[in-house]
Structures are given as structure tokens and as C-alpha cells.
Amino acid sequence: MTTNNIKFISEIGINHKGSIDVAKKLIDISAKNKCWAIKFQYRNIEKFYKSSNEIGDEMILDEIKRSYLSLTKLKTLKKYAHSKGLKVGISFFNRKDFEEIIKTDRDYDFFKIPSAEFSNFDLIKAVSKENKLIVMSTGGHNLKQIKNNINKYKFLKKSAYLVCTSNYPAEIGSQNLSVIGELKKNKGIVVGYSSHDKNYEIPIIAGYIGAEIVERHITLNKQGDGLDDSTSSDPDELNKIMYLLNSYQNVMGDSKKPINQGEILNMQNLGTSLYAKKDIEKNQKVSLQDFEVKAPRIGLSINEWDSQTKKILTLPISQGSVLTSSHFKKEVKVSENKLKLLNELKISLPIRFHDLEMILNKFQLDNFELHLSYKEVDMLKNYKNTKLLENKKITIHLPDYLNKHTLFNPFSDNKKIKSDSIKMIETVTDFYQNVSTKTNNFILVSSIGVNSYSEKEEFYLNLKKLIDKYKKQNINYLPQWLPKKAWYFGGSFDTEVFSDYEDIELINLYKINICLDIAHLIMSANSSKADWKEWYGNLINFSKHLHVSDSIGEDGEGVEFGEGQLDNLEDILKLDQTKVLEVWQGHLNNFTGFSEALNYVAKIAKK
Structure with missing residues (x-):
């Protein structure tokens, strides 16, 4: 054993x-x-x-x-x-x-x-x-x-x-x-x-x-x-x-010491990049003196400056914006024909309030998933620019955190955490009801990795009651499948639900609909030394919404499509569910990651 x-x-x-x-x-x-x-x-x-x-x-x-x-x-x-x-x-x-x-x-x-x-x-x-x-x-x-x-x-x-x-x-x-x-x-x-x-x-x-x-x-x-x-x-x-x-x-571990997702996040949060001191037009030659070093590291760091052989901008950069490798490269675009195909496949992209307008203008997709931070939830009542979301099919992903030191958990034995989590759900649903979208049944995704009950079965029984409660309000509350080791608060956290075979059995028993995150599924199966495709077969009938990205090992989330263990993407694309491309840091670098992923998916779908 x-x-x-x-x-x-x-x-x-x-x-x-x-x-x-x-x-x-x-x-x-x-x-x-x-x-x-x-x-x-x-x-x-x-x-x-x-x-x-x-x-x-x-x-x-x-x-x-x-x-x-x-x-x-x-x-x-x-x-x-x-x-x-x-x-x-x-x-x-x-x-x-x-x-x-x-x-x-x-x-x-x-x-x-x-x-x-x-x-x-x-x-x-x-x-x-x-x-x-x-x-x-x-x-x-x-x-x-x-x-x-x-x-x-x-x-x-x-x-x-x-x-x-x-x-x-x-x-x-x-x-x-x-x-x-x-x-x-x-x-x-x-x-x-x-x-x-x-x-x-x-x-x-x-x-x-x-x-x-x-x-x-x-x-x-x-x-x-x-x-x-x-x-x-x-x-x-x-x-x-x-x-x-x-x-x-x-x-x-691995003697080659691969960098895990938690390290990448911490290097991003703790590291620095080059930020423009002033507005600079494209086709201008730039020098290191045009930039200042600031946190976070979401673009080129000072040690990566020399790797850019040509210091001529292919894109303009505004004062205070981060310098990325895309500023020195030809822009990656997605053709109208590919976007039409992607809409037929119900492909969606994750968006945040700060880049919402830019992504919606750049990618003419029908489906988007709004990912919220806990601070953004507090701002929803005062958010006025809802017209941007009109005529789109919008799903919303709740924050993983209630605040900087507490995870979202509507089943917590701590009364305040439980109350605040329920309040967060209601605040988000109230916001959605004030937005005119093309979505018939609102999908609300959340991550719950903690079991606050003595037995798992009790957790899933109470989860079923919560899901049924919101179902009556035409809200599809979908808990997300998780990796066994998730990254929270800058470190690794062992999830207690939605990450092993016992969870699969209980999902089947109580017929609980979920958001199936393919990368998380691969990693959790690897943690159990199991075949992720077998788990996929046991879960797909209860998966009403999909997060699609590649991964490898137990914590190798964020690898590019085609570099991990996801080898049945063509079959997944044929499914009727909305598929959110969870591209690791796809929103950075002038959305190059999103563009490359959309082109890759369109290529696979044409096979």
C-alpha cells in the first residue's frame, strides 16, 4: 500500500x-x-x-x-x-x-x-x-x-x-x-x-x-x-x-527543478518589470532610460532587456504601462473566420474589469467569463459601465478569497465566513440581474476546497441543497473541480473536496453539476496516480461548464496547449458546453497568450 x-x-x-x-x-x-x-x-x-x-x-x-x-x-x-x-x-x-x-x-x-x-x-x-x-x-x-x-x-x-x-x-x-x-x-x-x-x-x-x-x-x-x-x-x-x-x-522531486505555479505567482508579485516613464509612439527606438523599475513583474524585467535585440517599438506604450516582449514583435491576430468558428464552438475567454473593454474590442467572441476579485465584488453596486456586457453571454467566476486572509466558503463552521460567503454570492447575482446579456441561465462558478463537515458525504449533501436553492432562481451555481494541491496565500494548500475519486463517486451519487476544469482534473488524477481520462469519463455528464487548458504532473498548470497531457482537445471542442480557455497569463503581453491559444484551438477544430 x-x-x-x-x-x-x-x-x-x-x-x-x-x-x-x-x-x-x-x-x-x-x-x-x-x-x-x-x-x-x-x-x-x-x-x-x-x-x-x-x-x-x-x-x-x-x-x-x-x-x-x-x-x-x-x-x-x-x-x-x-x-x-x-x-x-x-x-x-x-x-x-x-x-x-x-x-x-x-x-x-x-x-x-x-x-x-x-x-x-x-x-x-x-x-x-x-x-x-x-x-x-x-x-x-x-x-x-x-x-x-x-x-x-x-x-x-x-x-x-x-x-x-x-x-x-x-x-x-x-x-x-x-x-x-x-x-x-x-x-x-x-x-x-x-x-x-x-x-x-x-x-x-x-x-x-x-x-x-x-x-x-x-x-x-x-x-x-x-x-x-x-x-x-x-x-x-x-x-x-x-x-x-x-x-x-x-x-x-525533479533534479531539473521545474518552476511550479506558486513560484511563478510569487515571482510575479514580488518581482519587478520595466514601466514607461512617458508616452512613446510605435516605430520609436527606446533605451533603458525611458523606463523605470517597479513591481509587479508582469512584463520584461531589467535582466531581460538585453535579450531584445531590436529596441524599436512595434506598439505604442503609454506612461505607466509595463513593457512586454510584444512591444518588439509583430502582433498576433485572430482572423474573422477563426473567430466565427470559435463562436460556433462556444469558446470563451476570462476577463477582468480592468481589461474588459480592451479584450471585448480585440476579440469578437460571444462568450466571456468575468473573474472577480474580492475588492471588485465590493465595487459592483457602483459599477456603471454595464453596457459593455450587453449582447454577450456572460458567466461569472467568484473570487477564491473573501479577503486577504480568508478563503470563500459558504459551508464554513465559522458563522461570519459562512455569512460573508453567502452575501458574496447574492451581491454577484444582484449585479448580474441588472446587466442585459444574452445568457438564459446564469452560470456562477466558485472554488470550494475545504470540507467543514466531519464527513465528505455531509458536505456534498449540503452543497446539493445550496445548488437547488439557486436553481429555483435560474442560477446555475457550479463548484469547480480542483487540483489536489492548490496555490493560495503564496503557498500550497491541500484541497479536501473536488479533487479525488471519492469526490467523483459523491458527485455521481447526488447528481451534482460542476464546472470541470480540465487542467485541474489532470493534476488531481496525477496526484492519485490515476488515469485522468477515466476520471473525465466519470465526470463529463455532470459538467455543465468547462475550463480548458493544458497541464502536466501534479502542479504543472499553465503550460501551453500541446505541451502537457491534454491530448483529446479535439473531442472536448465538440461538446456543447461553453469552454473557457484558461490560458495562463493570457491577459498579459498585449493578450498574446489569448491570441495564440485561440489560433491553436481553431487549428485543432479544423482537423
Whole structure:
């Protein structure tokens, strides 16, 4: 069940306290956290200890007796763990116990040799005959001894060696994690780490520096009265460990270090561009002295100035406007014939109030989607220039934010956030009703990435009620499909709804109409290691409005059409729904991105 190359073994050991119910709870927790395996310990309590005269021996024997589970009960638990998708292993301390185990049940996925028996050649040779993975802890042995044993055990076909410190607990400074790297110099062996650490973060470090298998005891209660409880991880710690271990591949990422969307946004917001000090006509030669450096970076930066070989403007620039590469290039245009075709396909472009007039004049399209900021919502009551929207089919996209520190959420358990979100919807619908457009059924798109309820199903049930409420007012309120990782407040945010397969099932169950964002769909499916086209097939019948753009990976939104994973654009264009081309920063650079995207879509449609 693990989602990366680090295999985590939940060592149940004796923390079940002899209870099958407790053991099942520990198995459930391991499965929920996507552990690779669970492991039991077995000792024949009647034969294992010859004497218990020492104080330490008495304590251990008492604990073993209290926590004893028969091999028959362990077999039942093994089947239960297998039903949860977990591998199951078992450890033992002598050959007789091992022989007793395989006489009862051979169907374990691996056998574990504890540190105390790491040099027990006779035992390990006997176990090897089962042709199963043998996992060995190396505590109580120095590097020279470990290497000698590895050389001695070369005959093993399936083996793993876990670096380990046999202290309970192991304090900071006793781990010697550098041994992991030393052992990995032996080609062809699996190296891991068995943790008895006081600090649960240590096994995470071990995984990130090369441990392929990580083992740690788990318990329901670290303050319990068992001998191993205090050196084990409770469900909360296990969740933290597994979150980071299962995120290993994402954390390590791409050695080419591609720039993600969040970085692009932050570079734009925090960076600078060149802005004209005065009005300059086209065909004029310009110099760096004609511009000043200001934020934000929505055009050419000062370090990009030299890349423009010819410093003659092909477009005029007004005082205070940003200089872009389009000022030095031939303008990209979209022909009337292509625009006619695009209107037949119900192609739409996103617009903002500040560029609304320019886009409407430049692109003679029938459909546009007005994207609002939270400040613009407050200005709607006083907005007078509504004639620009007449004779157009307009959809509106609500802001993601209520204000600079709060996300839009009409289902929030915070009364003010919920009230303000509903008020935002009503303000926008009131504005729309005062605008004369050709739209019959008003489409209102929003992003809701937070589940404020204890169960997802409750969220979707209440969402359905809200959608039905607005439907009676001829308003199609369409929540938007989201990526698993969205970019808010300058950082990454894990969405809780509209981003995984469970959401697809609930959308189908409650027949919820949505706005399907294709780029977001690709990224969310990639996050789940799923086929985005399969998800598309499950959602398209409930998709009454489309946002169309290309993407790649889990956060690769904004790639140009044809450079990502969107390879069925021709089929999407045949659909009857309005299709908003969500071109990344298409509104910048004299709308070059919009023009290029429209030309590309028209070309694909003609095939």
C-alpha cells in the first residue's frame, strides 16, 4: 500500500497486550496510514526462558506472558491484515519457535530476525529454506561485525539489513545513521532502519538518507503500561511519519527543478518589470532610460532587456504601462473566420474589469467569463459601465478569497465566513440581474476546497441543497473541480473536496453539476496516480461548464496547449458546453497568450 520506495513496517510486537481487538485496531491504523507491512513477535512462553531470576528477566517474562497470542490467533490476525492490503511478517528468537510457526502457518510475507539473533547462522540458514524475504536487525553489532555477517549471508536470495541501536529508548546521538550509507556501498543488498528512538522524527530522516525499509513499534497509547509503549509511536505520530515517508518522491522531486505555479505567482508579485516613464509612439527606438523599475513583474524585467535585440517599438506604450516582449514583435491576430468558428464552438475567454473593454474590442467572441476579485465584488453596486456586457453571454467566476486572509466558503463552521460567503454570492447575482446579456441561465462558478463537515458525504449533501436553492432562481451555481494541491496565500494548500475519486463517486451519487476544469482534473488524477481520462469519463455528464487548458504532473498548470497531457482537445471542442480557455497569463503581453491559444484551438477544430 506504500506510495513510494520506502517500505514502512508497523511493529505491533507485544503492544496488543494479548488482545485481538487491540491488534486489529493497530492493523487498521497501519492500513489507514498506507504502511507497507505489520509485524508480530512470537515466543513459546513455556520453553523460551530457562530462568527468570534476574530482575530484568522477570519484567520481560511477565510482559510476554501478559501479551501472549497463540499462533492460531496470529494466523487470524494475519488474514485480517492481508484483507487490508498489508504485508505481514513475524519475528522469533530461536529455531524451535520458528519451526513451530511454519508448522502452523507458512503464509507469512517475510520473517524477521531480531538484533540479538543477527549472528545466529544456524537460525538464518533454516529460515532461508522458506524462500521468503528475511529482514534482519543489526543492533548490538558494530560495522565490522555487520559487514562480516552480510558477507556470511551472501547465499540469501531475499534479505534486508536494518541499521538499529538496541537501546529502549535510543537517545539522540546513539543512532549512527551514517552506517546506512556505508552499508549501501554493498551493491545488491537492501538496507533499512529499525527505530527504537525516543524521537519519532529519526525514522523519517533515515528514510530520506537512503533506508529502503523503515520499522518502528506502534501503540495506541505512548503512556501505556507496556514495556514497549514509551518507545513506540501512537496514531498521531505514525500519521506524521507516514505522511512524510509517503511524500518522499514528491519531496525529492525533479533534479531539473521545474518552476511550479506558486513560484511563478510569487515571482510575479514580488518581482519587478520595466514601466514607461512617458508616452512613446510605435516605430520609436527606446533605451533603458525611458523606463523605470517597479513591481509587479508582469512584463520584461531589467535582466531581460538585453535579450531584445531590436529596441524599436512595434506598439505604442503609454506612461505607466509595463513593457512586454510584444512591444518588439509583430502582433498576433485572430482572423474573422477563426473567430466565427470559435463562436460556433462556444469558446470563451476570462476577463477582468480592468481589461474588459480592451479584450471585448480585440476579440469578437460571444462568450466571456468575468473573474472577480474580492475588492471588485465590493465595487459592483457602483459599477456603471454595464453596457459593455450587453449582447454577450456572460458567466461569472467568484473570487477564491473573501479577503486577504480568508478563503470563500459558504459551508464554513465559522458563522461570519459562512455569512460573508453567502452575501458574496447574492451581491454577484444582484449585479448580474441588472446587466442585459444574452445568457438564459446564469452560470456562477466558485472554488470550494475545504470540507467543514466531519464527513465528505455531509458536505456534498449540503452543497446539493445550496445548488437547488439557486436553481429555483435560474442560477446555475457550479463548484469547480480542483487540483489536489492548490496555490493560495503564496503557498500550497491541500484541497479536501473536488479533487479525488471519492469526490467523483459523491458527485455521481447526488447528481451534482460542476464546472470541470480540465487542467485541474489532470493534476488531481496525477496526484492519485490515476488515469485522468477515466476520471473525465466519470465526470463529463455532470459538467455543465468547462475550463480548458493544458497541464502536466501534479502542479504543472499553465503550460501551453500541446505541451502537457491534454491530448483529446479535439473531442472536448465538440461538446456543447461553453469552454473557457484558461490560458495562463493570457491577459498579459498585449493578450498574446489569448491570441495564440485561440489560433491553436481553431487549428485543432479544423482537423
